[in-house]
Amino acid sequence: MALRYLAALGPLLAAFALNGAAAPLLLRVGAERLVLDAPAGFSDSLGLASPRLQELAESQTSASNRILLFAITDADLRRFMNGDHPEFRRYMIAAIAARLEHERLSAGEFGTLAGASLREMGAPPATTDYLKHIDAQPRGRPQLLAELRNDPLVVSVLLGARLAQDGERDQPQYLFSTTTLLLVRGKALTLSVYTGHDGPADVEWIRSATLRWVDELLRLNRGP
Structure with missing residues (x-):
């Protein structure tokens, strides 16, 4: 009886979670209040x-990071709430380095931080044949592929990796991601977006999803 009750309750809990997640989150980060929202x-x-x-x-x-938001697809959330196994093919994370949580950075300080991070990654390849470039690199190690945005408030890059597999005959599997440093109200946030790869549409999706999310967070945190 209890199991049947929980099974029946699952869809209601999922609907409640989805409705609750629709509202932006108001979080205190150091002395600032930031507004975060999942796409x-x-x-x-x-x-x-x-x-x-x-x-x-x-x-x-x-x-050493404080995770502020971990967004999974609505479909995965429903699977999880119903007791099924989520796919976790796409997900997003917003975080802040604990050492910076109580620091308020100027645009100049943010530029120095972002510039150092970019230099550590090296230069992106000249080719746009990303899979060919990734295949030539060590398995499981994310490779810088392209710069998506670079301005005083945002630095965003595209990365990709071929996942390590047991057998060489297995179909290659790739994971694409973006890493974004974003300055909002003096706080340097790190946004990460992940997607599996079945074709070029996934690369285009992660590009556009990342840039839309950045624009939305800047809009939500505009003003005093």
């Missing part, structure tokens, strides 16, 4: 207090 089709999952989801989010970012 359309995604929902923040941190409010579910799931150790499994928390572990996945923490595995994708530095242990």
